[in-house]
Amino acid sequence: MDKIVIEGLQIESLIGVYDWERTAKTALFVDLTLEVDLYKAGQSDDVNDTLDYAKVAELVCEVAAKSKFELLEALAESIISHIFAQFNCHQVELKLSKPGILPNASNVAVIIVRKPQQ
Numbered sequence: 001m002d003k004i005v006i007e008g009l010q011i012e013s014l015i016g017v018y019d020w021e022r023t024a025k026t027a028l029f030v031d032l033t034l035e036v037d038l039y040k041a042g043q044s045d046d047v048n049d050t051l052d053y054a055k056v057a058e059l060v061c062e063v064a065a066k067s068k069f070e071l072l073e074a075l076a077e078s079i080i081s082h083i084f085a086q087f088n089c090h091q092v093e094l095k096l097s098k099p100g101i102l103p104n105a106s107n108v109a110v111i112i113v114r115k116p117q118q
């Protein structure tokens with residue numbers, strides 16, 4: 001299956017388990033792999049025949065900005081369900097990173113892979 005990839009998309013969200021994390025939004029990063037049939041757009045050269053990655057990125061930023069989850073897992077699931085609600089794709093893999101949150105690690109992340117209605 002063909003894929004569209006968005007890497008290093010910076011988003012902001014109120015997220016975290018602890019009180020000190022819930023006073024301001026945190027910068028997070030999203031890597032997305034969307035399984036989509038790209039054949040038609042490759043023939044037509046028309047953005048209407050494909051999944052517009054700019055619109056996906058906009059949606060991801062909007063969902064994150066409005067969310068108040070504690071866990072990365074919950075925000076990742078919410079983003080994926082919004083993507084399936086608005087776009088036609090066969091599978092989404094989402095890596096959600098929270099860099100600099102652990103003193104002895106450069107990054108922590110969850111990676112979630114979902115198909116529609118899974």
Ligand SMILES: Nc1nc2c(c(=O)[nH]1)N=C([C@H](O)[C@@H](O)CO)CN2
Pocket residue numbers: 015016017018021070071072073098101
């Ligand atoms: N599996 C997870 N573990 C933890 C999370 C999380 O989102 N998923 N979050 C935290 C804290 O909010 C962390 O960012 C600061 O310690 C802890 N563990």
